[in-house]
Amino acid sequence: MSNIKEMTLLYVEDDEELREQFVRVLKPRFKQVYEATDGAQALEKYEQYYPDIMLVDINLPKIDGLEVIERVRKNDKDTPIVVLSAYSDQEKLLKAIKLGLSDYLVKPVPHKKLFALLEEMALKYEDKREESGLIPLQNDYFWKKEEKILSHNDEIITLTKREIILLDFLVEQLNKIVTYEVIEKLIWEDKDDVDHYSSLSHLLKRLRKKLPEELIENIYAEGYRIHAL
Incomplete structure (x- = not known):
């Protein structure tokens, strides 16, 4: 079933x-x-x-x-x-x-x-x-879950370590809202000296430039999510 x-x-x-x-x-x-x-x-x-x-x-x-x-x-x-x-x-x-x-x-x-x-x-x-093993995103973008690889039209898109961690987790939670707090713990663990909000904004900005427009949706006051195809 x-x-x-x-x-x-x-x-x-x-x-x-x-x-x-x-x-x-x-x-x-x-x-x-x-x-x-x-x-x-x-x-x-x-x-x-x-x-x-x-x-x-x-x-x-x-x-x-x-x-x-x-x-x-x-x-x-x-x-x-x-x-x-x-x-x-x-x-x-x-x-x-x-x-x-x-x-x-x-x-x-x-x-x-x-x-x-x-x-x-x-x-x-x-x-x-x-x-x-491929998860379709949008506009011929795919996430290969085992190898943690993002591709578009069969070309691999280079991601940083934190971009990979964030994208992989959002894809694992397809259609679900992931809160800011969960992302902060996932990316920065217990590093209290980091400005999490500012760092997360920069991380998302860089990652979004490598993805289809509006693939990562910002849910006001809640968090982020990716819609499955």
């Missing part, structure tokens, strides 16, 4: 009644369910939260579901994307499959069938991560 309760889902559906119905039954099964009502909002939510799984209606206002998938796949080849389609959408469905679609379901979709498919997608995604 996958650890689906620790995963996030982006559900994109313009039919309000149908969306609300599915969100009610999906929320207890996932750590977080994000909603989008059109293609433009779907891309905004994707960039904001980087969900673990996407469930996308193929016919959407503003930006079509096909274009949503195409834009996501430009920099993200791994996030499972499940498409919901009507029988009349077969031509669009074939195009979606070529864009790296993980699977599809034809409406109306029984709850049990949807849950089984999402569980399967979650399990495959986790297995793929474990087999590769």
Whole structure:
């Protein structure tokens, strides 16, 4: 069984009644369910939260579901994307499959069938991560957890010892807020003579220059976190 309760889902559906119905039954099964009502909002939510799984209606206002998938796949080849389609959408469905679609379901979709498919997608995604040893971040950046190596487009990015310690810990705590106090103890241990706040600010500033913009999120008065793809 996958650890689906620790995963996030982006559900994109313009039919309000149908969306609300599915969100009610999906929320207890996932750590977080994000909603989008059109293609433009779907891309905004994707960039904001980087969900673990996407469930996308193929016919959407503003930006079509096909274009949503195409834009996501430009920099993200791994996030499972499940498409919901009507029988009349077969031509669009074939195009979606070529864009790296993980699977599809034809409406109306029984709850049990949807849950089984999402569980399967979650399990495959986790297995793929474990087999590769690579953790996808954003924009083709990857963290190799065993060797503690950051790469982008197959090029290794040089990190300092403290940058490695901080990035590795944040990646280990994907989607979780790591407090300032925990980071201070992790990096500086018991060195009381260090201006921790100033030193941490400089460390984060240097590390962020080597990473995708806004990958490391600052949660005001709480700490930092990295969103998983």
